[in-house]
Amino acid sequence: MFELFTVMFKEEWRMHSTLFGSLNFALFPVMICAIAFMGAFLLPLIGTVMDTSLLVNLMHANFALLGIMVGSFGIMGKEIMNRRFGQASLLAYSGRSLPISEKRLFLNFVVKDIIYYFILWVLPFCLGFILAAPLLGMSLHYPLLTLLTLTLSFLTGLCAVFLLSSGYARSRVAFAGATAAIVLAAAIFVFMCNGNAVALFPPIALFYSVTAGNLAISLGVIFILFALSMIFFTPEYQSAEKHYTNRHTPLAQRLTFLPQHDLVAKDIIDLFRSGIAVGQTLFSFLLPLGLIWLILSVMGGFLSPEMILFNFAAVTGVIASTMYTWLTEFDTPMSYLFLPLTVSSVIRAKTETFAMLQVIPVIVLVGVALLSGTAAYIPEALALALSISFFALSVQVRYCGLSPSTLIYNARIFLTYILLIGPPVLILIALTSAHPLFAFTGILLLAPAWYLMQRGFEIWDNADVAGF
């Protein structure tokens, strides 16, 4: 059992390090640690403009989100793992050739992922704070407590989405039932806590009140979610042969107004038939945004309703830009690059499909603005979200080509991504807080976005296509 785990661990490391070199990948957690270390020195400054408890809530929400993203691999069982890893032959698929049960393989795979991403993200982040604490004259109590509660947040997010995805893979009805049960439990809990939404999340409750009971509740929730996930897990081997009529030709004909309509039609069909359109919208878009909205609404005492909307729009823009990764997950470039196509034409098609998908953040933003009584600011919020989304898309195209979900773990690329996207987003939020009309300055980002795209097309056309 342990041997299988260590071999899987090595496998994950080698997959990443093969893609962008051992050093570049090894530097990734070092860089996260350095960012947290430097960020710790900003805490006194942040404390003057923001309540510390809000910062704590945001950090926990972020790590719960990270868990959700890492955990969402299980959403479609084996199929999503296939897409995630392309044509790679992994130990996780060796149930047919090795005398190990699928469940045991999957359990090892999940535990490996938990520890791997803990070392990659959670530990370096907290270590940065721990290292900075003595220099800031801060007691080590809070950084160490943060390590515990952020780890629990990460695990809660991961196990929650894992349970939902296991249910989804087994039966759509079970999935709907589990989702309804979780929402109902949350509602009852909020009611019992007199509307204190933050107390709903056990790791945050533990942070504010370190008691054995709170720790037990946190661990218990994780254990129950994880145990139920394993019980519901299904290996999903040999899916039934489904028959479909030709949708590609009529769809491509309807999309002739787009330059890459044949490829766009293929991407749209892929999106729907793979379940990514529904699954990712729920898990990678609506769920994180719901969490962000929850956190932002707690800030109602500090920010005006329109500023909450603009902050939400900026985050929506960043999260919406990850839709590009949805479009690169269901196939491998190897499946069409032997045709008379350039890499840039494939990327162009995916950006056209991406543009169509932006209707999702538009609907969400309009809905949120209407519900929060800030409908007058819808144009500003849309300008902000869409300009950030397209700019972040261009950064992904330029630096990651057709492999954004893997190349982002290259320390150099990740740092570039953060440095290119972070400042414009912060500047836009600051400008918008000065005057809502400044949200439209976001449109200026489209010029560098266009340049980055063109450079990306040129670079990826001249690069050998990497494949597993």
Add this chain to the structure above:
Amino acid sequence: MPVSPDFYGHPANVPLSDTHRSDGGVMEPVIQTAHYTKTFGDLRAVNSVSLTVEKGSLFGLLGPNGSGKTTMIKMLTGQMKPTSGTAQVLGIDPSTDGVAVRGAVGIIPEQETPPSFLTAGEYLAFVGKIRHLEDTDEQADWWFDFLDFGDKRDVLCKDLSRGTRQKLMFAQAFLHKPAVALIDEPLINLDPVMQRAVKEFLADYVRSGNTIFLSTHILEIAEDICTDVAILHKGRLLHTGPVHEIIDTGTHLDDFFMDLVNRGKPDV
């Protein structure tokens, strides 16, 4: 089981040995490489390979696993850039205009990877559109019939067996009747009956004046159908020439191959 019908107006079931070229006519190269080299770090996957493939030949690129065959095909079709050396495919340099090369030729890649969520029929329609074909439906019908997988037309590619996916990849490579096809291990997942049909098709195809560049490590197939062969080992070209020159000496291709590979040196 369908036998190669009159796809190009030529009789089916002509003995394969008739494909061996012996006319001594004027050579018309369709693929040429000079000192073609590809390195990956310290590894020389293809090491200064110079070869010529004539029009109308069924050229077999032979070699053990890891000898550089797939890398050669990827470079010749512009999917990978050479480290050094030059090449021409139908007069086009694949390193500068890979799209033009891939537009002119047909390719069966090493891995049978049609897009997972299109059906077999949709995939051929998609390829037809990418290649701007007018008669994709008719061509697709012919291939579904010939390779006997019409019942899988509406099935998602991810649900197809490896053999059926191989048939699909075969069909997409020949959908536009290319003058040159570069095919990587095209028979490996097919059953013996289908292998026979495909071999006959290939032989018939070159008789029509087309050229096949076949990469394989199955020597029986090469001896059966190839007019010319090149033998690669650890990226180096050990031999190139007509198959009949080897067979005429009373040597089997596999003995010749084993001898060369074991020596690890060129035969010239």
